[in-house]
Amino acid sequence: MLSSDLGRIGQPMLEDFKLVTRFTIPFSDIDMLQHVNNVAYIRWCEMVRTEYFATVMRSDITSERGMIQANINFTYERQLTYREAIAVGVRVSRIGTKSLDYSYEIWSVTHNARAAHGTTTVVAYDFLNHRTIEIPQQWRDRVDEYEKGPQRSFI
DSSP: OOGGGBOTTSOBTTTTOSEEEEEEOOGGGBOTTSSBOHHHHHHHHHHHHHHHHHHHSOOOTTSSEEEEEEEEEEEEOSOOOTTOEEEEEEEEEEEOSSEEEEEEEEEETTTTEEEEEEEEEEEEEETTTTEEOOOOHHHHHHHHHHHHSOOEEOO
């Protein structure tokens, strides 16, 4: 482990997250206060969450069965600015009968500090019949297998 992978409290950056994306903040995510707009953090998490679903569940987000968001909870810890290098991680932190929680962390690689963290609760949904469904066992098995594996990058 490199010292650049250590966070504020000495914990490795995103070590518990199996899917991580890294990029430089584009100008389009900056607001008139000259920092990243709150909505951009959530949009980045949505981007990596949909990639997690496609990769792990092996299903496109536009398929007959998928997920709808029921709740979001986000905590902002530091400002991010234009051209700052960041890393966003996602993992499934809870699986219930019909819902599951995705957890996220956003890190400033430039400043080696966590910038935000949050969770979304999503509900398994049958888009053809317009109703919630129980999370299929196949999805549970795939999440369990994926979360035991190595960290992967999504670009």
